[in-house]
Amino acid sequence: MNANVRRLFVITFAIILIGLLTIYSASYHDGPPKDKNVFLRQLIWVVFGIAAFFVFANLNYRRFYDLSFVLYGLSISLLLLVLIFGKIRLGAQRWLELGGFNFQPSELAKFSLILFLSRYLSHKDISSVKLSVRDFGYFRSMVVPAVLAAIPAILVLEQPDLGTAVIFLLTFFSLIFISGVKKRYIFSLLAAGIFALPVFWRLLRDYQKERLLVFLNPNIDPLGAGYTVIQSKIAVGSGQLFGRGWLSGTQNTLNFLPERHTDFIFSCVAESSGFLGAFILLFLFYLLLRECMNIAYLTKDPFGRLVATGVAVMLSLQALINISMTIGLLPVVGIPLPLVSYGGTSMLVSCAGIGIIANISKRRMVF
Amino acid sequence: MRLELFSKIICGIFLAVICGLFYTQIIRGAFYYELSQKNRIRLIPQDGVRGNILDRNGKVLADSRLSFAVSVIPQEVENKDEAFGLLAGMLRIEKSSLMKAYKNGYAAPFAPVLLKDNITKNEALFLEENKYRLGGIIVQVKAQRRYPYGQEFSHSIGYLREVDKSRITRLKEYGYSLKDVMGYDGVEEAFDRYLRAEKGGMQIEVNNKGQMVRLLGLRLPHKGSDVTLTINADMQRIAYSALAQTRGCIIVIDPYSGAILTMVSSPGYDPNVFAKNEKNEIKQLFNNSGSPMFNRVISAVYPPASLFKLITATAALENRKISASTTFFCDGKMTIGNREFKCWDKHGRVDFNKAVMYSCDIFFYQAGLLLGPQILSDYAFRFGLGRASGIDIEGEASGFVPTVNWKLWRRQESWFKGDTANFAIGQGDLLVTPLQMVRLISIFANGGYLIKPYLVESAAGNVSLDNRAGKKIGIKNEHLQILKQALSSTVSGLEGTAHILDMPGLRVAGKTGTAQVSRGLSHGWFIGFAPVNKPKIAFCVFIEHGGSSVVACTVARAMLERLLQENII
Numbered sequence: 001m002n003a004n005v006r007r008l009f010v011i012t013f014a015i016i017l018i019g020l021l022t023i024y025s026a027s028y029h030d031g032p033p034k035d036k037n038v039f040l041r042q043l044i045w046v047v048f049g050i051a052a053f054f055v056f057a058n059l060n061y062r063r064f065y066d067l068s069f070v071l072y073g074l075s076i077s078l079l080l081l082v083l084i085f086g087k088i089r090l091g092a093q094r095w096l097e098l099g100g101f102n103f104q105p106s107e108l109a110k111f112s113l114i115l116f117l118s119r120y121l122s123h124k125d126i127s128s129v130k131l132s133v134r135d136f137g138y139f140r141s142m143v144v145p146a147v148l149a150a151i152p153a154i155l156v157l158e159q160p161d162l163g164t165a166v167i168f169l170l171t172f173f174s175l176i177f178i179s180g181v182k183k184r185y186i187f188s189l190l191a192a193g194i195f196a197l198p199v200f201w202r203l204l205r206d207y208q209k210e211r212l213l214v215f216l217n218p219n220i221d222p223l224g225a226g227y228t229v230i231q232s233k234i235a236v237g238s239g240q241l242f243g244r245g246w247l248s249g250t251q252n253t254l255n256f257l258p259e260r261h262t263d264f265i266f267s268c269v270a271e272s273s274g275f276l277g278a279f280i281l282l283f284l285f286y287l288l289l290r291e292c293m294n295i296a297y298l299t300k301d302p303f304g305r306l307v308a309t310g311v312a313v314m315l316s317l318q319a320l321i322n323i324s325m326t327i328g329l330l331p332v333v334g335i336p337l338p339l340v341s342y343g344g345t346s347m348l349v350s351c352a353g354i355g356i357i358a359n360i361s362k363r364r365m366v367f
Numbered sequence: 368m369r370l371e372l373f374s375k376i377i378c379g380i381f382l383a384v385i386c387g388l389f390y391t392q393i394i395r396g397a398f399y400y401e402l403s404q405k406n407r408i409r410l411i412p413q414d415g416v417r418g419n420i421l422d423r424n425g426k427v428l429a430d431s432r433l434s435f436a437v438s439v440i441p442q443e444v445e446n447k448d449e450a451f452g453l454l455a456g457m458l459r460i461e462k463s464s465l466m467k468a469y470k471n472g473y474a475a476p477f478a479p480v481l482l483k484d485n486i487t488k489n490e491a492l493f494l495e496e497n498k499y500r501l502g503g504i505i506v507q508v509k510a511q512r513r514y515p516y517g518q519e520f521s522h523s524i525g526y527l528r529e530v531d532k533s534r535i536t537r538l539k540e541y542g543y544s545l546k547d548v549m550g551y552d553g554v555e556e557a558f559d560r561y562l563r564a565e566k567g568g569m570q571i572e573v574n575n576k577g578q579m580v581r582l583l584g585l586r587l588p589h590k591g592s593d594v595t596l597t598i599n600a601d602m603q604r605i606a607y608s609a610l611a612q613t614r615g616c617i618i619v620i621d622p623y624s625g626a627i628l629t630m631v632s633s634p635g636y637d638p639n640v641f642a643k644n645e646k647n648e649i650k651q652l653f654n655n656s657g658s659p660m661f662n663r664v665i666s667a668v669y670p671p672a673s674l675f676k677l678i679t680a681t682a683a684l685e686n687r688k689i690s691a692s693t694t695f696f697c698d699g700k701m702t703i704g705n706r707e708f709k710c711w712d713k714h715g716r717v718d719f720n721k722a723v724m725y726s727c728d729i730f731f732y733q734a735g736l737l738l739g740p741q742i743l744s745d746y747a748f749r750f751g752l753g754r755a756s757g758i759d760i761e762g763e764a765s766g767f768v769p770t771v772n773w774k775l776w777r778r779q780e781s782w783f784k785g786d787t788a789n790f791a792i793g794q795g796d797l798l799v800t801p802l803q804m805v806r807l808i809s810i811f812a813n814g815g816y817l818i819k820p821y822l823v824e825s826a827a828g829n830v831s832l833d834n835r836a837g838k839k840i841g842i843k844n845e846h847l848q849i850l851k852q853a854l855s856s857t858v859s860g861l862e863g864t865a866h867i868l869d870m871p872g873l874r875v876a877g878k879t880g881t882a883q884v885s886r887g888l889s890h891g892w893f894i895g896f897a898p899v900n901k902p903k904i905a906f907c908v909f910i911e912h913g914g915s916s917v918v919a920c921t922v923a924r925a926m927l928e929r930l931l932q933e934n935i936i
Contacts, residue, residue: 285381
C-alpha cells in the first residue's frame, strides 16, 4: 500500500464509520419493526464493502477495459429484469431479489457506465497516451456516448428513479468534458437538452413533477410531498452548532423524519452532531474527491484517468446532491449518501469503485 | 487543463453546500430548534374542582358532584363505526350524534374526545362492566357544579357558564382562556378568582403519529378555595318562600356590621340549569318577562316614596327647622306655587311622631319647604343615596339624587317649590335601590352608622374586615332617638301604617312606602328593624307593582313569623 492508497482507505473508512454510528442512532429507538436489525445488516455490508475494496485494489483495473462491455451489457439486462420482475418498495421498482437479499442493479449500472464510457473514449493501446476522442467527430464524440448513457438513464427513469438518471447524465457530461471533447460540441448538446426540457417534463411521473414543484415551495403540501423536506430541514436546523447529541435528536428518535437511514441519513448526522459534524462529513468527502483527482492526475493511462475521475465525480456529486436535498437546496430525488446511507449494493459498489482507484494509484508507475 | 477546471467546479459546489448548511444550522438554527420542540411537545389540560360556597353556618350552597361522561381515545379504537354503534345501543341514543360529537371534539389521537356528557351512574356502571367490548371508550368522571337550594340563591350565588368573548378579552391576563367555565353574577362571579380551580396539565412528548411517547411534566390541578357567605341559608329560604314568586325582593342584614343575612330577588332562576347546560331552559330564562336573571336588590332602581321621609325628617331636626313638638295641620291638600299637592288622607293636626306614623305628606311638604332642595340633596347623599354602597358582588346600581344644579344643567329648567315638595316625600326624579334602603334603616337601628353591606364572610380562610363598623354620618343621638320612637310607633300604634307588623314575640320598628309609578300599580316598600331595643336584623321588603305598602308589610310579617317559628331570630 502506498501513501495514496492508505489515505484513500482511511478517508473511506472514516466516512463509513460515521454512517454506521448514525444508522445505529437512527434505528436505536423503537420504530417500525423493519428498522430493527438495520444496523447489523449494514455492519455485514460494511465488512463486505471493505473486503471488496481490498479485492479491487489488488485486481488489475485494465481488465475492466475488456470487461466493461460485458458489465455494461449485464447492467442493461439487469435493469430490464428489474422492470419485469423487480420488487416494489416505497412506490418504486428498484430491487431484484437475489437469495436472501435485495440487489439494486442501478447502482451497478452507474459503475458500468463509467467503465464503458472510459473505454469508449480512450485507446486500448496502453502505449498511446492520447485519448481517442481527439480524433472523433461530433457523432462519435457526442452522440454515441450520449446514447450509451441514455439507455440506462431511460431504464431507471422507468423504475421510476429520477435521481439515478440524473447521475447518469452528470457522469456522461463529466467524462466527455474531462476527455477533452470540443467545448462547442458540449454546449450544443446542453442547448439541445434545454430545448428538450418540456419533453422531458412530460416524461416525468406525477409524483416526480410534484416533488419538483414542492421543491420550489415545500409549503404547498406540508403533509404530503413537502413533509419530508420540512421535517428534514427542521432536523438539520435544530442541530445548530454542536448538535443535540448522539442517540438524542428528537426529529430522528421520535420518527418525524422519514427514510432516515437511507436517503435522509444526513439529516440525522446534522441533527445529532450539528454544523460541526456535518462540516466534518462534508470535508471527508472533499478529501476523498481530492485524493481521487490526485490519483487521476498522476496516472498516465487515459482509461485509468477517466475511470478514477468518473468514480470520484460520481461519489462526490451523489453526496452533494443528497446533502443539498436535505436542506432544501435541491428537490428530493432519491439519491443515497454514498458510504453512509443504508443499502448493500451502494456500499459494495462504492467500495469497489474506490478499490479500483486504489489499484490505478498502485499501477501508475507501470506506465 | 480540463481536469483542474473540473476540480474547481466541484470545489465550488462543495463551498455552496457548506454555505447552505451554515445558513440552515447556524443562522436559522434557533428557529428550527423551536420548530422541533413544537413538533414533539403537546399540552393536555386537566381541570380541577371549583371551591365550595358555604353559608354562615357552614351549610353548602354550592359544591361539585361527580358526573359521568363517555369519551373515546381515538388511537385506541380500531373500528369506530362498530364501536359507536355498540355504544349508541347501550346509551339508547342516535349513533349520528356520537359521530357528530366525535368530529367536533377531535384534537389529537391520544386526547380523549367527549362523546356524551351527564350519563347516569347506572349507564356508567354498565359501560364499565362491558369495557372489554368497547376498546378505547372510557368513562370519565368529571366535577359538575351543584346548587342544593336552586332558585333561592340564584342572584346571591350566581351561576357558571363558558366564558364569553367580552370577558375573555378583559380577563385574558388573569389566566382565563377559551372554553373555560367561569362564574357569572353573584359570588360565583365576584369571587371567581378564589373559587376557580388551579388548572393542571400534562406536557407530553409525541412521535410523528401523535402517539404519546413519554410524560415530560405534570402539574396536578388544585381545588379552588371555599368561600363562606354571611347569608343564613334558612332565613334566605324562608324569605324567598314569603315572596311566593311575586316580583320583588327582600334583603336582611345585620345592622351593625352590614353582613347580609338574606338577599333574595323574585322571580329567581335555578343555577343548576346552567351547570347542566340545558339550552332551552337557559333561553327561556333570558326571554322571560319577569326578568328572573335580574337581581332587584342591587341592580334595580325605584322611587323610595315615603321611605325618604326619614331623611327629610332627620334633616329638618338637625337643621332646627322643626322639633319633636312641631305640628302642622293636614286637611288633605295644600297649594304650593299654583299646584295643589295632596296628602293620602286627612290627618288633622299632626306632630312629628304622628307624621312619621301616619306618613303624612303635608307635614313633610312643609318640612321640605322649610329645608329647601339643597339640604335635602345633601342629606340624601349623606345617607348613602345616589352612589353604590360597594357591596362585594357585581352589578350594583347607584340610584339617583336630583339637585337644583342638575335640573338646571341637564334639563335647562329651574327648580320649583313643587319639586322640593315632591323630593321631600321621595317622589320625582329620586331613584334608589332596595340595598340603599336597608342601609338607610340600619342607620336608625345602629345609632347613626352608614354601613357597607357585604356578602362574603371569608374567602380562602381570609376574613376581610375593611370598614365593617360602618361610617358615622354625624346625626345627633337625640334626633335618632326621636326617629326611632316614631318608627316604633309606626308599627305599634293602632293607626300606624305598618300596624299589621305588630306581632307577639317581636317588636318591630319601620317605615312603609308606596311609590307611585307612571304606569301600572304602585310599588310597595317596607323597611324596618327588629327587635326595637337591641336590633338584630334590619330588612327591606319590596314588592314591584304590589299596589301599596300593605303587600310589603304582609310579606314581611309572613317572613318574620316563620323566622320566629324556626328560632332564627
